Amino acid sequence: MPRLVLIDGSSYLYRAFHALPPLTNSAGEPTGALFGVVNMLRATLAEQPDCAAFVVDAPGKTFRDDLYPEYKANRSAMPDDLRAQVQPMCEIVQALGFPILRIDGVEADDVIGTLALEAARTGTDVTISTGDKDFAQLLQPFESGGSIRLINTMSGSVLDTDDSVMAKFGVHAHQIVDMLALMGDTVDNVKGVDKCGPKTAAKWLAEYGSLDGVITNVEKIGGKIGENLRAALPRLPLNRELVTIKTDVALDSAAHELNLRPRDVDTLKILYARYGFNAALKELGGTPPPSASERKVSMRGTEAGWARTGAAPVEPPDEKLGQKGTYETILTREQFAPWLAKLQAAGAFAFDTETDSLDALCANLVGLSIATEAHAGAYIPFGHDYPGAPAQLPRDEVLDALRPLFADASKKKIGQHGKYDLHVLRCHGVTVHGYDEDTMLESFVFNAGASRHDMDSLAKRYLGYDTVRYEDVAGKGAKQIPFSHVSVEDATRYAAEDADVVLRLHSVLRPKLAAEPSLDAVYRDIEIPLVPVLERIEANGILVDAAELRRQSADLGKRMLEAQQQAIALAGRTFSLDSPKQVGQLLFDELKLPVQVKTSTGQPSVNEEALEALADLHELPKIILEYRGLAKLRSTYTDKLPDMVNPNTGRVHTSYHQAGAATGRLASSDPNLQNIPIRTDDGRRIRKAFIAPEGRRIVALDYSQIELRIMAHLSEDPNLLKAFGSGADIHRATAAEVFGKAMDDVSNNERRAAKAINFGLMYGMSAFGLAKQLGIGRGEAQDYIALYFSRYPGVRDYMERTRQDARDKGFVETVFGRRLHLENIHARNQGLRAGAERAAINAPMQGTAADIVKRAMIQIDRWLADVGGRALMLLQVHDELVFEADTAFVDDLIAGATQRMAAAAELRVPLLVDAGTGANWDEAH
């Protein structure tokens, strides 16, 4: 049977553009989308179809625009970087031998629909290659024996039968248009039924068969969503028409001659070379341009084509990388022996632990997986316990055999989020040295902006591979079973794959980092050495006086009750003070107080600012604020923290997320110990419950104004440098400069204003924001800012330089070379773009501070290892480190740690550290 492939070029172009990082070739031309499309086309050709066409949208109005003027109205113009790739794409498509179809006044979808149906009716097997699910509506049986199937080469998914459509969407293929009509399509500005997603639409269609059936039975559908449906009724017939792909477009004869031409190898070589598609070039027998020596010279520049982002592209995953490996379950000594030999012979190995708990500090080791080469791995179960479980090797025997390998620093260990495994192994008496590579951290340093750095996401992103997920073998939610109850077969395909995938990811990520020396240094010198440091800090934990917190909870509860009673008396009815919705109804609907602040979604806000603004009009807002302050402290801190005390250690162990914040800061959770209150007296009291054990003291060391000092360093502003050099109170000095006074004459209010300016600057704040912050007019705020910049022109220049840098390069970097890519720096949407600019201003300062603190932690940890447990590092709160130390060691600790913190960077200004000590964290400030 003849085969025809129809490629939805427009859909791929957009998807590749948004899915891939913004790449450029050596001439600075954008190539990201091109790259994605070319790889897709090469994959298509490898299938050797008889006929094919590359179909793209043509400019001009279509019948849908006539039907519905707002069609695609909220779609922004094609980004310049994408537009620039259209012509080169056409050239490559031509050279590859694909006919290109571009028909004025007809969308690509309708051209594809028409050709597909026609061909299938005449007995052709049609493949539509697209990223757009809407095409599922075309699937149907044909008398001729022809067929239509969909393939999405970016996700690898295939839809070829009604059953597969049902599995994916929960409706039959012929119901797809009805489902789309109900759901709507935000991208095309087709407004469906509010709150109706695929599930709801599928439910209705299963019940009533079709859109018409749903419309007939509209009164039977209850609840809010029923109302939404009735409100949307008039739109639905039009929606249906808009989402229906046309299959009867008039096409001229050329559109029916879809023969592939032989590819034009010479032209392709030129084009591939020009755009830096080296893998594709090599396939043609061409030589990738740079020789090894040239490569070295130009690597940091433009040769590889990634200068704009400094990030290598997500290469077309080498096909082999995305294939399943072969995995072995080790149940006997005979099976274990050859693996042990492999580990002993290998210079490096990947490993992963499996446990029965997410909490590493009380987790039991259930099994361990290892891999020494890609596509192979072994799982050694020893704690699986379920009816019919096979006999397993004794845990201690396995650990004893592996212990020397883990302890040998010259044997490199590779992991993914290895801090967890380090915890688990240490709890089981296995010390790990030489933990040298971590794929999570490689990914984080390579592209901190990416939202996820978990293994499943990385495998998908860098290998094009779908891993077996934890929930696939252990279930999730209420149905989750402990890993020890998972069959060793399931456990093996999950766990051994993990170790294997770590190796494969490392083989992809390692060269990407190696190509960027500054990123490699951040990874090698900061992130990797920090792993064991954080592991120790987390394991140390901090002693918490749970009884004290419970007393505070009781006290807060009493005061909450009083506030609540007052509030209800004032309101004249009961309501929940915890519910923003109910508070809003009461204040604005019933009491008719004026709405002065709105939330981001346009609702009347009842936040602190809003309630403060109403305080003069009514007594109630004040009471609600009082209640809310107390409730926050109680629910988040005094109630929660006692529950978090680890029963084994009697201490609270937070976890630090090393790949948490895009700027390079750590984040803390479970519990978050980086947002313990300090500003109010009630809040501050909570810090009294963080205590040192008998014979020890809490020591808190914090950098003084570290981010402002970094701003001085980066901007090289003479006035700012001078102020820090002289050791003056920086906010007072700023006020003196801005208001033209002697330091001693600066009023408290002027200092407050100067402080707000200083902080605002680091966050990219506008005059509007400063005015709001200070409660002054916008003009006045603008004057302050102008005055500031006239006194500190270096700061103004620096800010502008940073914005420009971000626009030119697509990223900003810290003093130590850590990068933050700014996805939205060229966004059409002004809000997004402005946000990216503010992030660009802030990231070098916040990120450099983070780098410095991390460097200090590494040095201090090394030093503390030598003093034999007389002091422990307990917490990091961005610019502060908290320790507990033997009373007799406190002075030594302060001297030694302070010195290392101050020496963690050499800036144009000194780094000052304030020290405090006491029986608890509050006293240590």
Added chain:
DNA sequence: AGCTGCCCGTAC
């Protein structure tokens, strides 16, 4: 019952 988005508030 579990998940998600929203609103709000804590830290640096």
Added chain:
DNA sequence: GACGTACGGGCAGCTA
């Protein structure tokens, strides 16, 4: 629209 980076609690509504 308007100040950067996080985490988390409670509510409310949706999904399963």
